[in-house]
Amino acid sequence: QVQLVESGGGVVQPGRSLRLSCAASGFTFNKYGVHWVRQAPGKGLEWLAVISYDGRNKFYADSVKGRFTISRDNSKNTLDLQMDSLRTEDTAVYSCAKGYYDSSGVTALGLDHWGQGTLVTVSS
Amino acid sequence: IQVSQSPSSLSASVGDRVTITCRASQGISSYLAWYQQKAGKAPKFLIYAASTLQSGVPSRFSGSGSGTDFTLTISSLQPEDFATYYCLQVNIYPWTFGQGTKVEIK
Numbered sequence: 572q573v574q575l576v577e578s579g580g581g582v583v584q585p586g587r588s589l590r591l592s593c594a595a596s597g598f599t600f601n602k603y604g605v606h607w608v609r610q611a612p613g614k615g616l617e618w619l620a621v622i623s624y625d626g627r628n629k630f631y632a633d634s635v636k637g638r639f640t641i642s643r644d645n646s647k648n649t650l651d652l653q654m655d656s657l658r659t660e661d662t663a664v665y666s667c668a669k670g671y672y673d674s675s676g677v678t679a680l681g682l683d684h685w686g687q688g689t690l691v692t693v694s695s
Numbered sequence: 696i697q698v699s700q701s702p703s704s705l706s707a708s709v710g711d712r713v714t715i716t717c718r719a720s721q722g723i724s725s726y727l728a729w730y731q732q733k734a735g736k737a738p739k740f741l742i743y744a745a746s747t748l749q750s751g752v753p754s755r756f757s758g759s760g761s762g763t764d765f766t767l768t769i770s771s772l773q774p775e776d777f778a779t780y781y782c783l784q785v786n787i788y789p790w791t792f793g794q795g796t797k798v799e800i801k
Contacts, residue, residue: 606790615795616730616738616781621788630788671743680744681728681785685737 573597573684575667580689583657593650593667593686601625601645604670606682607652609663609691617663620652621670621679635661657693664688696720698784700793706801713769715780715796722762723786729758729767730781732795738781742767772798 579591595605607619620631620641629641640653650667671683697720707713717727725745730738740749742758745765755770769776777800782793 615779616732616783616792618783618790618792621790632789666737671740673744679785680726681740681783682738683740683749687737 573669575669575684575686577665577667577686577689580665580691582692582694584695585657585659585693587657588653588655589657589691591652591654591665591689591691593652595648595650595667595669598669598684600648602676603672604679605643605650606668606670607639607641607650607665608668608682608685609661609665610688611660611663614663619665622650654691657691659693662691662693664690696723696784696787696791698782698791698793700782700796702796703794704797704799706799707772708801709772709774711772711801713772713776713798715767715782715798717760717765717767717782717784717793719763719765719784719786723784725761726784726786727758727760727765728783728785729756730783731776731778732781733778741780743785769798 574596576594583589606621622641638656642651666688667686668682669684670679671681699718727745729742732738746758757768759766779795779797781795
């Protein structure tokens with residue numbers, strides 16, 4: 572079965588950096604785009620970033636563009652999120668998610684599997 | 696693309712028909728998905744392409760719409776359906792979620 576397990580969360584001061592990882596199993600990792608989504612305490616879901624199956628294409632939400640970098644290692648079935656210049660408003664549970672595609676495998680139609688998330692707290 | 700979801704919350708009874716709406720700031724064809732999230736849990740994928748039920752999702756859930764206006768309907772609310780629901784536009788990056796609708800017990 573598909574499993575996505577995030578790690579790397581913790582408490583960090585504003586302006587500092589943190590790197591999150593997501594270990595994937597149960598599917599052919601190098602055939603799917605994978606995403607990061609976050610949820611601040613008591614708030615809604617916020618889509619953050621996606622990386623294509625081969626790592627060539629990356630897209631970001633405006634709120635994190637220029638501060639966060641998504642990357643993947645298909646040899647290790649892992650997804651990372653490098654978070655720099657962290658702000659208090661970045662405090663949230665960060666989850667990785669697998670893209671769901673149409674029958675051609677080209678068009679993404681949503682996110683079908685999610686990890687349980689890792690909590691990042693940005694506080695002085 | 697911004698997505699406005701309404702209402703933000705609603706109270707309903709078991710057996711009620713429930714409707715949740717999402718409106719996109721520009722046309723997104725049928726590139727909309729719906730999710731259900733229970734407290735402390737990962738979101739569950741309910742519907743994609745605006746109206747196609749994901750495998751295993753009960754038939755009391757249905758989705759409709761295209762362009763800018765979309766609807767999630769629960770035909771007969773069950774106890775396990777009390778949760779928060781989100782829409783997600785997947786037409787163009789950056790993807791955007793609606794603000795969520797919390798369905799509570801009346």
